[in-house]
Amino acid sequence: MSAGREPPVLDVRGLAYAYPDGHQALYGVDLQVHRGERVALLGPNGAGKTTLVLHLNGIHTAGAGSVSVSGLPVGKEHLQEVRRRVGIVFQDPDDQLFMGSVRADVAFGPHNLGLRGAALEARVMAALEQVGMAAYADRPPHHLSFGQRRRVAVATVLAMEPEVLVLDEPSSNLDPASRRELADVLRALDVTVLMVTHDLPYALELCPRSVVLHDGQVVADGATYDVLTDDALMRAHRLELPFGFDPRTVGAPPAASRGGHGSGSGVDSVTT
């Protein structure tokens, strides 16, 4: 899992950004994510998490500093390739699923990459199988349950075979079963993950490493367990564990079942 000599999948250096209205959201962010890592990006509302995420695929352009993806600098000239490498799953699946059927929606990204015919179809079905939604390929997305739509949203991005999957609040608005099913899906994926979340137990369950962003700066970067048990740090940055949850008493998170492409034991329970 360690990086070796290859460049980090995500390499953010000294990134600063101010919105056109003058509001500065990021003040020199440094963040490196290496291949195969699962990293949680934590921080209170308004910390600049979403702003940072929108820099990763070039929607925003850095005011100062640089962002590069597997060695490729994010900029106008490589935009298409950067957007293939960085797959963003947005918070509201209704924003992400805009086509008439699940299949067409998952095909949208790879189609933009130039895939056609059987190759496109294979890519679509592979992505849907990874999230356990292959049986719903011909359904209109707005007829699915919220949890199913969230999983399809993940598939729309997986179909582009990204190097890093960026999830914005993946567990928000999910019922506990859907939340757990999504965790199973994410754990079985063989892809680097950056997960923006307020759901700290979810971060502990899925991400060995956590980065805390506050007021546009990285204020902590370490093992999720250490971050969540550092009471002074947590208090200083408006992070709070939900009532009754104590990482010290939870024990180790479920073992990662990765590597076996899509056939992780966790996923099987998803395809009901």
Add this chain to the structure above:
Amino acid sequence: MGAGHGHRLHYHGHSPLHRAPAHLKLLGLLGFMLVVVATPDHWFAAFGAYLLVLLGVVALSQVPPTYLLKRMVVEVPFVVFALVLPFVAYGEQVEVLGLSLSRPGLLAAFGILATATLGVLASLTLAATTEPQALLAGLERLRVPSLLVQIMSFMVRYLDVVTGEMQRMRVARESRGFSARDPRQWPVIARSTGALFIRSYERGERVHLAMLSRGYTGTMPEHGGHR
């Protein structure tokens, strides 16, 4: 497909009309309506014949007539206008049941009623027998500019989302004791409509962002590709 599932106009079925290609149905509707509109108002027999043809098509489609009738309420504004016309139009007056009515007004009213009824019924039949997606694919096959088809497909996709949002806003208003009975309360509705408009606009921006993030460059995959 149960109630509340699928689009409210579509009636699930397997009739020959359901199976017919969408672009042929669209052309059929267009041709039929052009003929109806081009027919002079006083050719009563022709309108009768159109109605018979249309009823034949409805029978063929196996859509229950009550299903279509209920949805024909959209025609009401036209009916009201047509009913008013004989009273307000000028020209030669005739006595009907002791009322003095304008003869050209009556004729125009008949024309409006006949074309509107035929048009609404024919469109409803098309909508009842064709899935929205198939309709879009049909438009694409008819070489309708793809930007227009894209706009329509987004409309189909987000109609439910926006209506849902509108419902939730209404429930939230009413939960706080608001009722729209009194015209003095209408400004509140206007403001909610404005808020809904802005929300939809912002959603449009977020959708565009999501599209860009998946490499959108201005062309959509064809709808016809998946059937």
